[in-house]
Amino acid sequence: MNKITKAMIITTASLTGISMASAATYEAKVPASIITPDQVESEYLGELSYTDGAPSSETTLKANRFVDVADAVRVFLSGIPVASIQGLLAGHESIGMVPNQTIAISEQLLNAKSLWLTANTTTPYVTSEIDVKNGPVVLEVGTPILGLLDDAAFKFVSRVGVTHPEDQGKGGKYFIYHSSYTGDIPEGMIPVETDGYQHWLLVRIITTPDNVTADVQKLKDTMKLYPYGSEPKTEFMNISGIQYNTVHAMDESFYDEINTLIQYEPAEVFDDEWLSLAKRVGIEKGKPFEPNSYQQEVFKEAAKIATAEARSYYYAPTEEQMVYDDRNWFTPLISGHEFKDDNGVVDTEMRATFHFMATGITPDMVASTPGQGSDYLLATIDSEGQILDGSKHYTVTLPADAPATKFWSFMIYDNQTRSMLETDQVKAGIDGLTKGVKKNADGSITIHFAPEAPKGAEGNWVQTTEGKGFNLIFRMYGPTETWFDKSWKPTDVTLVK
Incomplete structure (x- = not known):
């Protein structure tokens, strides 16, 4: 018996029980949609039991834990910007x-x-x-x-x-x-x-x-x-x-990081709804944050789920985030530096995506005036939709006449830390100001990403690390008209076979 059929039988039985109850003088016409059957099968919680709408103690415990974890997941995902700032401040104070x-x-x-x-x-x-x-x-x-x-x-x-x-x-x-x-x-x-x-x-x-x-x-x-x-x-x-860390945690210690700023800052800095959720999971301004063993288990589980979701945002970008129709470069800044749509609604997924991988937010990061500011493209997958692998050789070709009043830049980052990839190259990238970059016969420039330098292309090479995943950011400083109208665009990250 499948779950849908079982649920229908249970619901029918419950409604039959209701219809058999003695008719009251003031009888209501009760719609089925507001009745909770005595037995309900949940995909996530299993069997839930009720007595004429009153949940059993076991059902209450199941629901409480699920909602506690769900709230803690939401506190994590919406709190990534806060934890990121705390990581920066604590990191710099540590040195x-x-x-x-x-x-x-x-x-x-x-x-x-x-x-x-x-x-x-x-x-x-x-x-x-x-x-x-x-x-x-x-x-x-x-x-x-x-x-x-x-x-x-x-x-x-x-x-x-x-x-x-x-x-x-x-x-x-x-x-x-x-x-x-x-x-x-x-x-x-x-x-x-x-x-x-x-x-x-x-x-x-x-x-x-x-x-x-x-x-x-x-x-x-x-x-x-x-x-x-x-x-x-x-x-x-x-x-x-200097060896030091400014990146926020991705495990249960994340909640200690956001607690630090909730305690120190005025409440008006943060979103009211987020503070309400934080309070529900035990983080409240003016009160000590001392999670008991149950809360600690909730935070551990929530951190695992939130980490999977945040990393999925970055490594499985949505169609909405794609910059071009025919390649896999994307951006989390499609709704601007405040992450708001045309109706003023905050896109929490875009905000989490951006702050998971970047620091510093300013209107200048979403340039719309040709020749001013900067703009960014991100790549976490290649032209075939595969995660970038540091053991392999990839290329990106920039057409001639890059549309920048200043310069273009590639940087390579570690998938785990989202920080510069650890290699033997000090710069972890290459840009239009780098000496020795060679052009192709048609004026285009091909950049190579591989663990070892391709022969003859040493000046156009960014080193990767075998056994490590990586991602790229392509930056355009002072982008001009052909950047915005997309008549100029880089090729996808392409695997050399």
């Missing part, structure tokens, strides 16, 4: 960075020793933690930079540098303050109001390969970070080559 004081610079660029979600090695990163809980903070900028300020929910707060309308590359003093601040905004400063306390500052120095060292020094000579009203004690730290 000695001090909020409102330390400015870290990858002076010799980043490499695979530092676990950062989908970082690149094209220009130096400049990063810091800005915390306005105890009052406003001043960031002085004296050189051209391109950057962002995000809060503890990984929501965009402000541009910093050339794309800020009051900076535009001239620099200035940014006055960053919490919305509860009642004092005056100092004259001549650039005001940045925020509802959160802790923030991640990420900027890139606008430079060229030949001028990196000089431009880093110019930034160090002019940039300052300090609490408003205090004497600047700005210190710089070179983070190139």
Whole structure:
């Protein structure tokens, strides 16, 4: 007997029982849709028992555990942005960075020793933690930079540098303050109001390969970070080559990470519904997070399910995410940096996909004006829909005349960490500024991804690792018209057979 037939028999029997009950003076016409049979077969919970609608104790326990795990899964998936920020802040504090004081610079660029979600090695990163809980903070900028300020929910707060309308590359003093601040905004400063306390500052120095060292020094000579009203004690730290982790957990310790920020931040930073779910699973502002043995088991199970779902988002992209009709490049930014559709509804799946693999959110990541900002393509599968395998040889060909006012870039990442793939190549990628890249006779450029360099294509080679899966991000800086109208597009990641 199949489940559907069994369910129909049980329902019929229950309804027959109802019809046999003695007729009441005030008899209702009860629709079958509101009646729960005494025996119900669930695909996930098995047999559920009721006595005239009242669940048995065993049924109650089954349902409670299922819903507890389901709620914890939703807290995990919608909390990925929060855990990601906590991973960044904790990671940087672990190497000695001090909020409102330390400015870290990858002076010799980043490499695979530092676990950062989908970082690149094209220009130096400049990063810091800005915390306005105890009052406003001043960031002085004296050189051209391109950057962002995000809060503890990984929501965009402000541009910093050339794309800020009051900076535009001239620099200035940014006055960053919490919305509860009642004092005056100092004259001549650039005001940045925020509802959160802790923030991640990420900027890139606008430079060229030949001028990196000089431009880093110019930034160090002019940039300052300090609490408003205090004497600047700005210190710089070179983070190139440091082994440390900024990536959030994917096991049950994930819930400890989000608890840390829920306790520290004002509640208005986070989504109300998400906080309600977090409270239901035992994470509540102002209360200790001390999960009992049952809750610990729930978190372990929920983390396994949420991890499978998050990784599926990334490695099995939906048709909606595909950028082209005829190839497998995709993007999680189809609904913009706020992940909202035309009706203002947040696409939680897109948001989870993006923050699972990337850090830093800003409108400049979804450029729509030719020649400005940047745009991204992701590849986790090849032209035949297969997961990319570091033991094999793949190619991507870029047609002639790449549509970029600045340059294009490929970066290769580890499927597990979503950080730069560990190889013998320091850059874990290649870009339009790389010396020695050869063009084909028609002006196109073929890039090779393989464990060993193909003969004659050494300058166009990105190393992979045998036995490791990998994924790619293709970045276009300053994309022009033919990028947006898709008349120019890279080939799929193609297996060389």
